[in-house]
Amino acid sequence: MAHPERVKAFDRLRVKYNPMMTALLWKLTGDRELFAEAMQYALLGMWQYLEKLNGKKGSAYLYRIILSANSRAWRNRIGRDGQINSDLIAGPSSENRNPADSELIERVRKTIARLPRKQAWAIAMRYIEQKSYDMIAKELLCSPTAARSNVSKALAVLKRKLSHEG
Amino acid sequence: MKDEKLNEILEQLGGEELPEDMRKLAEEISRQSADVLNFPRIPGFGRMRISPFSFAAAAAVIIFVFTIGFYAGKQSSPSQFQVSSLNSSSYPEQYPEQTARKQSQDGFWRRKALAVMQPKSCPQIKFSKVNILKAYRQYLQEKHND
Numbered sequence: 001m002a003h004p005e006r007v008k009a010f011d012r013l014r015v016k017y018n019p020m021m022t023a024l025l026w027k028l029t030g031d032r033e034l035f036a037e038a039m040q041y042a043l044l045g046m047w048q049y050l051e052k053l054n055g056k057k058g059s060a061y062l063y064r065i066i067l068s069a070n071s072r073a074w075r076n077r078i079g080r081d082g083q084i085n086s087d088l089i090a091g092p093s094s095e096n097r098n099p100a101d102s103e104l105i106e107r108v109r110k111t112i113a114r115l116p117r118k119q120a121w122a123i124a125m126r127y128i129e130q131k132s133y134d135m136i137a138k139e140l141l142c143s144p145t146a147a148r149s150n151v152s153k154a155l156a157v158l159k160r161k162l163s164h165e166g
Numbered sequence: 167m168k169d170e171k172l173n174e175i176l177e178q179l180g181g182e183e184l185p186e187d188m189r190k191l192a193e194e195i196s197r198q199s200a201d202v203l204n205f206p207r208i209p210g211f212g213r214m215r216i217s218p219f220s221f222a223a224a225a226a227v228i229i230f231v232f233t234i235g236f237y238a239g240k241q242s243s244p245s246q247f248q249v250s251s252l253n254s255s256s257y258p259e260q261y262p263e264q265t266a267r268k269q270s271q272d273g274f275w276r277r278k279a280l281a282v283m284q285p286k287s288c289p290q291i292k293f294s295k296v297n298i299l300k301a302y303r304q305y306l307q308e309k310h311n312d
Contacts, residue, residue, distance in 0.1 A: 022192040043199040127176035
């Protein structure tokens with residue numbers, strides 16, 4: 001695809017998916033800096049995989065891009081030792097919350113970012129976006145049973161990781 | 167962690183509203199990315215192609231220049247000042263004096279430059295393996311005596 005057409009296609013997709021991408025990334029990050037970084041990675045991913053986003057599996061690719069961007073932003077934040085500096089977590093959404101709850105929510109977010117892609121995907125669609133199994137199956141091009149199975153596996157892994165870390 | 171607590175947290179995450187400033191930030195980032203990608207490129211740079219004819223012409227020029235250089239280098243006479251200092255037992259005693267005739271008519275700076283370029287005469291130094299060995303043996307003997 002030539003550059004001008006590519007730019008036009010990118011603009012079209014950007015306008016179309018921006019609200020969904022913004023909402024999902026905010027829920028997954030909950031922090032201004034992390035959110036901005038993840039957003040940049042997601043837009044870069046959109047540009048890189050523009051052809052795939054225009055295809056039949058476009059929606060599935062978009063989730064893949066968003067979740068990769070989220071994981072990357074968290075990985076940059078967490079660093080090599082796997083420990084996050086609590087001073088850095090200061091999202092506006094956590095101001096009115098109980099500190100214990102805020103900490104727990106950040107732990108859940110961090111753990112979701114470190115889940116394998118398919119499981120993070122299932123959690124994001126089912127719980128963060130609150131979609132039905134039929135919708136998940138439709139977007140991921142699989143059967144509702146497979147979608148349900150993915151979600152339950154992902155939830156089990158998330159629980160195990162959280163109890164292991166806690 | 168209990169299932170209920172985890173479900174509650176996930177529900178909280180799902181129900182979280184996007185703050186207005188974050189929406190603006192996202193729009194700004196999105197717009198910036200579009201601006202960067204719309205940046206005008208150098209016309210024709212991306213479409214620059216090398217035709218087979220240009221490629222063959224460039225290769226011919228390179229081969230021609232290389233051949234000329236090769237023959238010119240082969241036919242040029244070797245330098246008069248080839249000094250194999252490591253193998254020779256002594257430095258050459260006398261170098262050809264090229265500038266003696268011209269010195270009278272040259273200017274001050276030219277004479278200076280030529281004087282700098284003129285190889286300096288060195289005292290004759292002769293090395294021989296025997297002498298070095300003798301000196302080393304003597305050194306060892308002295309060391310032993312000390």
